[in-house]
Amino acid sequence: MCGLVGIFDTTGRRPVDRDLLSAMNDSLAHRGPDGDDLHLEEGIGLGHRRLSIIDLAGGSQPMFNEDGTVAVIYNGEIYNFQELAQELRERGHRFHSVCDTEVIVHAWEEWGADCVQRFRGMFAFALWDGNSETLFLARDRLGIKPLYYAALPDGRLIFGSEMKALLCDPVLEREFDIQGIEEYFAFGYVPDPRTIYRSVHKLPPAHTLVWQRGKPQPAPQRYWEICFQADNRMKEADACVELRERMSEAVKIRLMADVPLGAFLSGGVDSSSVVSMMAEHSSGPVNTCSIGFDVPDFDEAIYAEQVAKHLNTDHRSRQVAADSFDLIEDMSKFYDEPFADSSAMPTYQVCRLARESVTVALSGDGGDEAFAGYRRYRWHHYEEMVRGTLPGPLRQPVFSLLGRIYPKMDWAPRSFRAKTTFQALARESVEGYFHSVSILSDALRQRLYSPRMQRELQGYHARSVLEDTLKDAPVEHHLDRVQYADMKTYLPGDILTKVDRASMATSLEVRVPLLDHKLLEWAATLPPAFRLRAREGKYLLKKAMEERLPHDILYREKMGFSIPLATWFRGPLREVVRRRLLNGALDQVGLFDMGFIERLLDEHATGISDHSVPIWALLMFESFLSNVHLAAVASRVPARATGT
Template identity: 40%
Template sequence: MCGLVAGFVNSKTNLYPQSQFIEMTETLHHRGPDETGYYFNNDNTVALGHKRLSIIDLANGQQPAASDCGNVQIVFNGEIYNYKELKQTLVKLGHTFHSDSDTEVLLHCWLQWQHDCLKHLNGMFSFVVWDQAANLFFAARDRLGIKPLFWTKTDDNSIYFASELKSLILNDNNKTLNTSAIHDYFSLGYVPEPKCIYDNYNKLEAGHYISAHLDDITNAEPVQYWDCLDSINKHLSETPDSDIDNGLKTLTDSINMRTVADVPVGAFLSGGLDSSVIVSTMSKTSKVCTYSMGFDTKEYDESADAQTTANLFNTDHTDIIVSANAFEYLDDIIDMFDEPFADNSTIPTYLISKQAAKRVKVVLSGDGADELFLGYRNYRMLKLETQLRRIFPKPIHNVIFGSLAKFYPTLAWAPQFLRAQSTFKSLTGDIIDNFHEAMSLNSDCQTQLIFNSEFNTKNNGYSSKQIFQNLAAKVKINDPIKKAQYIDFKTYLPSNILTKVDRTSMANSIEVRVPFLDHRLVQNWIGHASNENIKGSKSKLLLRKIAKNLLPHKILHKSKKSFTSPMDEWFRMMPPEKVRDIVDIDTLSKAGMFNTDHIENLITLHLKGKNNLGMSLWSIAVFARFLKKANAKN
């Protein structure tokens, strides 16, 4: 696991000075504190920088790595889990190796198959290749977007890549904020790929690559090489026992592949189904170091469940408790993400990664299982909404459900799924728009109120729901749950969940591996009909069948509990002046885009207990701190 920076320009211009490029690479020291390497070609038109976190073949595997002839150079962030099998294949094809590193295997995969090498890789990765003989550069990101890759094209016809945005913006004193990305953030809590918070900066989307000749950089654009959509549209309606058996074999293989390392390996453990499956499998071959997170607010605390599972599998378990002083980490969040990022589980994920880094360099996590096997409550609510819509003819939806929405109380204090008024009101609208609202920190109406009229005019009616609608339209199956699942795989999973895990872990120089996002599992299981995973209040039924012999009944059928922070309670534990200090009205006012009177009102409503607006306030506080550090123009 590492950090990389790469730059390419045509022969008519020059790259940034080498000293500046080295400075860009050094911003990624946390991603690879073990070794540093550089490559600059003679013409100063190609530069590669690398920071290494040594995981495989500690003595070798230095980067940039070069072919024997010296014509091909590569920088690589991630792990290729099937590198040993690929190495055997390549040896039979006549390749010679000088190390046992997966980097060298990846280099030879490029030499053998060029662009088609991506079809052979099982792993999480972003990498950049410079092929001098072909005058070609190639950059790629893994299928699910586990590892990040940012890029930008500059006015002087050059292109730069980096593992984190901070490297690319280091010396840009004229960067401007992207209006639609700001709106996306306040809606969803993150900036969805391929956008960045700044104009002219991009995230290479999951399952994409960029390839171009040095004299044709202007036309370098992303190309998609993989998408889970094909598997979703297969829509498998029945699952024979043989498929369940094969699913267990593939999942076990995926977990075991991700324990291969020349450094200590541990696991995050919540006590729920997903992490327990991983720990159960790992504990069959060795004693596992496990880590869990607890909260000082009891209803959010799963530490007791994690301890029960740790005892069951005799792990070496560590548990930490997070309290309201977590607000002290606001600056760390901005430094980690380089963009506003409002997932309220970021701080606990950062702290548990910091704890794990004291003993291990690699951790396995259960991320991705809820998206793959439909574990989120929103999927179950979509199923209920779909069933209600089928009972009543469409022409009377507005009449019946609109009247019921007015009749029932709002119940703003209650969890979302208990708010009858919200439920009935949603039945009068478009089902994907409803899913968008369920996934949003702030509704479209609330988001618009946060900004002043000048910003709203500039935004010109844009909403992130357009992203959801465009993605849903690609799913051929007339099942809103499968449409929502595809939306999550293209937005929430790569841009929120995996981004959070990557930045918080790498800020602590440890690597997190996610077995449930092995592309073989995704291809085999994402296409199953939603009713195979959801029945009534039960979800992830196929995973429970796959894992039936791995876990006791109590864990196997435990209800999901979201990994989230008690943000509402934390804000109310503070005096009003402290809340206003964190939200930072002064900075917001200077930005010239916010309706600060409305934001003041949100603070008052929340502190009086009239509405639960903790996440809205948190999203505003994060953005204010981002603005304070960004030095960017509107």
């Protein structure tokens, strides 16, 4: 895995600041500790940090075509590069390496922007074509690899694998995107293409950006879509066989590496299935690793050990303290913008453990989105069935009334917590799903924001993200809709961002076979009942793996990969958190009602309510302010006029 940076003069051929380009490249040293290089010519500068995985001797970047007029910097793996290289040789192209990077150069020469249609894998790359003075940026279909960019007032475009590289440029504006803050406190991350700063954008998954010098700023263009269309002729037994074959092939092509390779093993269905397929294609035991916690309710290590023994893997496990609070400072520096998924901490810890013995690790990420594994899909399915039986004019007033009068009982078993269910049933479908994925409710966010923040929002609501995503979604069933929504928002914005930054912080490459786009395209043809049946999510995946994995592993209750926030914030971290939130950087930005934050802390500490999620979101925002934003603002200088 690697890191890339670049500076492009979109208006002319002004010299590129070599020192700035070098600083941008050095900021990504963790993504590529094995080598670095810069390439500069009139009006364009490219930088690359390399983590050597394939063709250790000949894969240095930037990489060029035969006459040096086309250059590429690239982060990722193209798993079908050997077949593409052979096809390109037959068309007259000459190769000087045996790595996948060079395929991108020649594929661009042969097919232009359509080259991305032929790539199977994970990638983010920037390609410069000196003949047409064109910069081509591309990101893989699911958003496994990141790419940030910003068009500056002086006519330059800067880009990089992480936002920290862009923040090296003192001209870059550091003004908050207020709508991005609203989205952060709704989702726990800032969804693509927005970032926390108005001036910076993420290139969305499955998009390219083609910018020709001297031309107006282009809009990103989509090159791939996931379409849900059920094949109702499919037989369950046949589907199980085909799923195993497709998963096996997706895993097999991800085993290519010239460095040690292993896998994460949590003991859940997804990672266990991936390791099972790896064992099928490996001549010796698969290297696996997992971490356990010193809090039993959050510890899955026993299940990982059970699967490791069943599959005869070379397993390494380590118990870590659940209160590794010191990692919070590092987390904000890894992510560059507020990121409230607390599982980022154990993800980083398992990546650090894996890196002690391997350079590449396969993970089971994506299985929940592909095969409907989240519990919220089940609840949404039930709610949609009720919505379908009662017309809105009747359903909304009835359930709104029940939601108001029914007592709130967060402490009770879920079957008795009907208030939330009644409130959900009173909403329309998209609004209902938005509330199921929100980390802070509408009411809580409104009370959290200061009057200034509310004014600057001008009525904007984070629900718009899902509304825009689902407006023309190529789906047939309500289960398709929420899976599609998650693939476009939660998967790239949360899951894949979490894994990329945590793994790259340790210089570890993570591959995700369950997000192979050909596998996903097939999975989208599964009838809804093959994905979710009664209370069983991932129904077909579990049935397909019954002959390979223990029954109690496949059908145990889903735990997730989380940490005991509520206990932390009432225990040893109580005073630390209180001091950080009330006496730290939050008050300085004027966006929050500090009195309400104090009330949240008091109610949580006394046990009146569990406010661990909003407290964590605030803590991560404060950490971003203290460790990233304030330093970024201090380094800002006024922009130069265009053309200087």
